[in-house]
Amino acid sequence: MSAADNPDIPDAEAALVVLAARMRDAVMHDAAFVGIYSGGAWLAERLAAMIPGNHRVGFVDVSYYRDDYATSGLKGGARRSDLGFDVDGATIVLIDDVLYTGRSVRAAINELFDFGRPARIELAVLVDRGGRELPIEADYVGARLVVARDLSIVLSKDPGGLLALAVESTAGN
């Protein structure tokens, strides 16, 4: 089910424009944008190009910091987290595609602290779907929506770089 078939699912490109507009006047001019693989990494690169300032871009893969490792093991192939700047004293905007339980963000924050002591971490997400299990909120949100618990919202990127949101059933996972 894609956004085109379902009016409740926001258009990813439109949500990105909204998110960029909300961040433009609020983020520090030298804030680093750190995307959580894989959707957040695409967004971090796009946002760095859309928002004026000196925004270095980094990526984190939170596989090693997830709280479900003991039950699920390492999922898929973990990628190398690559920040490329000194985390000590940095202002960081953590970027993810979908904010849901907050567990990935918790893992990402823990990981960032293993690289150093940031001055400040903010959170930007393309979509906030509610359903938090931890006391975590986003500073910047592109779109909000509510979907059933057994559905997951997936961000994809086509070969031309255009982003799209889709809803997938997680039943059976």
Place this chain on the structure above:
Amino acid sequence: MRNPQLNANGELTHLLTLEGLPAEVIRHILDTAQPFASIAEREVKKVPLLRGKAVFNLFFENSTRTRTTFEIAAKRLSADVINLNIGASSTSKGESLLDTVDNLVAMNADMFVVRHAQSGAPHLIAAHLNAHRRLHVHVVNAGDGRHAHPTQGLLDLYTIRHYKGDFGGLTVAVVGDVLHSRVARSLIHGLTTLGTPEVRVIGPRTLLPTRVEGLGVRVFNDMRDGLAGCDVVVVLRLQSERMKGALLPSAGEYFKHYGLTQDKLAAAKADVIVMHPGPMNRGVEIDSAVADGDRSVILPQVTFGIAVRMAVMSIIAAN
């Protein structure tokens, strides 16, 4: 009987040998190791995957490099590592291997890293744990007798893939004391499983196992013939402490015929890489000019070994 390394779902739960391990399991370990390599560059050289797990190093045979790299790997995964000084412990008071294991399980061990002079000792421990339904306790073979040294085989495979990209099209030569070498056995199984088209062993007849061709290798007794056109040369240590009886006239004689020198290496491809599992006997199986030369990847092997052992431990601990 089911492969004792795999659980009912075909997932790796102990690592005992590379023999019979499916190619996809080996590739999964190598793929998993790759991002672990970057953790050493962080401010905090640790990830919390094995936080709170107890890893026991059970080394019934001496080792510095392997034990240390296992210890570093476990610590980078945030596990607690307990090194047992076996020589000075209950084994010398007559306790059996499995009684030692049961006692450590009673201390809530989560993983055993086992090195033993007897082939099959890690197998015995894994089978014992499986039989007693201690499925949450895992065993990694860190070298057993002449049988296997799977993590060394894996780090050798990782090193080859790092420098050569893929195994298809490669000619790999394993040189020297194949007879006594568990490293050679593990590496040869891994190379053939991953589809290396030509694996050679080079050495004097007395240091090659009989029917070594059965492993799927080509046998050479002459160094220059065997090294011709090689992409990778793996030099084995001359294991004099394992040698019973006179298999060789002398170390000097061995160096003359089978010691890897720049001169002999010239027969291989220009971009050949030279590997050695360590510890090296300079001037016996390898010349210093080669060991320290620009084709040598012997020290990177050690570094890669940590990432590969992190991958193995993090995969089996979750299964």
